[in-house]
Amino acid sequence: MRWRTATITGIVRRSPTVSSFFFSTPHHWPFVAGQHVAVRLTAPDGYRAQRSYSIASAPEETGHLELAIERLDDGEVSPFFHDVARVGDEIELSAPLGGYFIWQSADGGPILMIGGGAGIVPFMSMARHRANSGSKAPMVLLFSARTKADLIFGDELAALAGRAEGFHLIATLTRETAPPAGVLSGRIDASMIERALSLLCGLPARTFICGSNPFVENAATRSIDAGIAAGRISTERYGV
Amino acid sequence: MVTRGFSGRGNRPPEVRDRLPPGQFLESGFPVLSAGPTPRIRTEDWTFALKDGVRPVKSWNWVEFHALPQTKMTRDIHCVTTWSKFDTFWEGVLIDDMLADAGIEPPTAHTLAHSYDGYTTNVPTEDLVAGKAMIATRYAGEAISADHGGPARLLVPHLYFWKSAKWVNGLQFTQRDELGFWELRGYHRYGDPWREQRYTDD
Numbered sequence: 001m002r003w004r005t006a007t008i009t010g011i012v013r014r015s016p017t018v019s020s021f022f023f024s025t026p027h028h029w030p031f032v033a034g035q036h037v038a039v040r041l042t043a044p045d046g047y048r049a050q051r052s053y054s055i056a057s058a059p060e061e062t063g064h065l066e067l068a069i070e071r072l073d074d075g076e077v078s079p080f081f082h083d084v085a086r087v088g089d090e091i092e093l094s095a096p097l098g099g100y101f102i103w104q105s106a107d108g109g110p111i112l113m114i115g116g117g118a119g120i121v122p123f124m125s126m127a128r129h130r131a132n133s134g135s136k137a138p139m140v141l142l143f144s145a146r147t148k149a150d151l152i153f154g155d156e157l158a159a160l161a162g163r164a165e166g167f168h169l170i171a172t173l174t175r176e177t178a179p180p181a182g183v184l185s186g187r188i189d190a191s192m193i194e195r196a197l198s199l200l201c202g203l204p205a206r207t208f209i210c211g212s213n214p215f216v217e218n219a220a221t222r223s224i225d226a227g228i229a230a231g232r233i234s235t236e237r238y239g240v
Numbered sequence: 241m242v243t244r245g246f247s248g249r250g251n252r253p254p255e256v257r258d259r260l261p262p263g264q265f266l267e268s269g270f271p272v273l274s275a276g277p278t279p280r281i282r283t284e285d286w287t288f289a290l291k292d293g294v295r296p297v298k299s300w301n302w303v304e305f306h307a308l309p310q311t312k313m314t315r316d317i318h319c320v321t322t323w324s325k326f327d328t329f330w331e332g333v334l335i336d337d338m339l340a341d342a343g344i345e346p347p348t349a350h351t352l353a354h355s356y357d358g359y360t361t362n363v364p365t366e367d368l369v370a371g372k373a374m375i376a377t378r379y380a381g382e383a384i385s386a387d388h389g390g391p392a393r394l395l396v397p398h399l400y401f402w403k404s405a406k407w408v409n410g411l412q413f414t415q416r417d418e419l420g421f422w423e424l425r426g427y428h429r430y431g432d433p434w435r436e437q438r439y440t441d442d
Contacts, residue, residue, distance in 0.1 A: 001439050005241060042241055043248040050263050050322050076249050076265065084245040092241055097439070099425035100275055213272040217387065220277035230277045231358065237273050 003040060003092045004029070008085060009064060014152040018118050020056060020068045021081060023093065028062040031055060031096030032104055033125040034208070037067065038094035041077060051077040054121040054210075054236075055096065056153075058128035059104075065093070068152065070118035101208060101236045105130060109137025112196055112204035112228075114188065114219045116144045116211025119238060123210070124153050127160055127167060140168045140196040140204075144188055144215065146175040151183075168199045188219045193226040203228055210236040259316055260324055261433035267323035272387045275421070279356045279407050283391050288375065289410040290342055298342035302391070308333045308341055311374060315397035317404070318433040330395050332376035335368040335411070350417045353394050353403075354410040361405050361420035362429065363396055365413065372398060375408060400431040400438070 006023035013019045036054045057066035071082040085091070103111060103126045113123040120143050130139055145151045151171055161169040170192060172184035179185050184192065197203065207228050209219045216235045224230055249265070256266055289299040300308070311334050318324045339346065346365045353361050367373065376395040377384060384390035389406025396403045402422050423429050428437040436442060 001442055041243040041246040041248075043246050044242050045248075047248040048263055049246075049248055049265065052321060080243075080246055089244055090241065091243065097426060213387065217278060224277060230279070233277050235274060235276055237271075 001038075001094055003094060005090050006065065006093045008087050008089045008091060011085070011087060014068060015150050017150070018068055018070045018152050019082060020066050021085065023065045023067070023091065024063070025065065025093070029065075029095055031059055032102040033059055033129040034102035034122045035096040035098040035125075036122070037065070037096055039067070039077060040092040040094070041080060042092070049076050051075075052097065054125070056121045056124040058125055058132050060129065060132040068118065068121045068124070101210070101234050103129075103206065103208070105133040105135035105137065107137075108205065109135075109139055110200040110202065110204045111137055111139045112142070112200060112207040112223070113139065114142045114144075114207070114209045114211075114223070116188075116215035116219070117146065117150060118152070119209075119211030119215065119236070120152065121210075122236065123208070124156075126208075127157065130167060131160055131163075131165075136166055138166045138168075138200045140170065140199050142188065142192055142196050142219075143169065143171045144211070145171070145173055147173060148176055148180060148183075168196075170195055170199075188215075188222055190222055190225060193222050197226060205232065207233045208236075209233060211238060213237045259326060261318055262436045263438075264318055264322055264324040264433065267325050270325060270328075270388065271319070271321075271323060273319070273321060274387070274406065275359070276357055278386050280386055281356055281391055281407060286391050287409065288392065290338065290344075291410060291412040292344075292347045293412070293414065297344060298338075300338075300341075305333060305375075305377075305392075309337045311337070313374060313376075313395065313397070315395075317397050317401050320400040320402055320427065320431070320438050324433075328397075329380050330374065330376040331378035332374040332392070332395065334371060334374045336371060338375070338411075339369070346413065348413040348415055350414045352412045352414050352418050352420060353405045353408055354412060355405050356407040356409050359405055359407070359421050360418075361394075361403050362414075362418055362423055363394075363399065363403055364417075364430070367396060367399065368411070372396065398432075400428075400433055402427065403431055 010022035053067040283302040290297040394405040
């Protein structure tokens with residue numbers, strides 16, 4: 001594995017538990033929407049910790065790389081980013097990784113993306129790539145979060161959907177008693193998948209599901225129940 | 241390169257440190273990572289096949305498979321995503337005992353494991369024999385749950401855990417080293433945690 005040193009150029013809070021970290025690198029490293037990079041931290045005694053984070057920025061954004069990182073209280077690397085890292089710090093990043101949970105405009109559609117919490121990060125890259133590339137592939141993002149504050153990138157996603165160019169957002173909140181107008185309530189269920197399929201005008205060519213393991217299990221089961229072939233469903237489970 | 245302000249988790253006793261391959265950390269849970277939906281295979285429908293190239297050599301159903309000698313194995317496991325778990329306890333059938341039941345010696349040096357969901361992974365045959373690997377049907381004293389690969393998964397604990405294919409339903413001996421699902425997508429063809437062989441060029 002080749003590692004490169006990147007500099008943190010910006011930190012933007014997206015929710016109480018998720019922040020975006022922007023990195024500049026000496027040379028742009030091409031990637032495909034949906035890919036991730038490994039981050040490597042090294043202690044003075046040589047101890048290293050390595051974790052992978054999905055890329056949120058679009059491949060067309062060559063000036064910086066955006067990683068949106070959720071703070072896990074019992075984690076080792078994410079608390080470092082949230083509590084210690086600051087603009088100007090140098091961090092080692094791997095080359096972009098992952099040749100499976102990816103989408104590019106040439107792949108076409110229709111595309112269904114189902115994300116739970118920080119699991120929508122790879123879908124930000126896909127949605128931004130779709131907009132940047134002028135793709136007309138029908139695409140629905142079904143986004144499940146706990147509370148209104150956890151709808152990371154909510155304004156940007158709403159703006160993309162508002163263009164009425166074939167990108168649709170369905171948001172649902174699982175722990176909000178009074179969700180805002182246009183936002184659903186409860187876990188991913190059959191009716192939400194039905195709504196997504198009606199917006200896509202049929203079954204998706206690819207379905208991507210990303211989130212915690214229980215979230216992915218539920219969303220995958222609902223998708224299969226709705227008639228989507230298991231072989232057309234790709235999952236990414238945020239384990240640790 | 242030392243990272244400013246990073247000290248890592250303190251107080252890792254030497255007995256933990258010495259059991260962790262480079263770049264790994266100790267995890268107490270058992271994370272689930274899979275590339276697709278979890279297949280639900282009923283044990284009544286389960287079969288396992290040995291093949292030499294395209295030629296079927298032997299197959300077992302669930303009952304026949306449980307008539308083979310059952311072996312227990314306690315091992316540390318290491319996931320390429322950097323978590324490790326110590327002392328995982330498995331029960332199943334050694335590949336050696338399956339070969340003996342089939343009445344064959346390993347015909348080639350390369351093996352491709354196949355799973356119900358279409359997943360494949362390549363393992364050198366020598367890493368599957370001599371008590372090194374099994375088809376496991378029980379974990380921690382219970383049937384392996386579907387999300388962890390049940391009814392049966394391959395267990396090759398000395399390699400990164402993506403080699404221990406979930407929902408396994410066959411081993412195919414191949415003339416050449418045929419790359420599997422992740423090995424075709426940037427991951428190392430062998431995957432030794434102690435040499436940190438995570439990605440193709442490691």
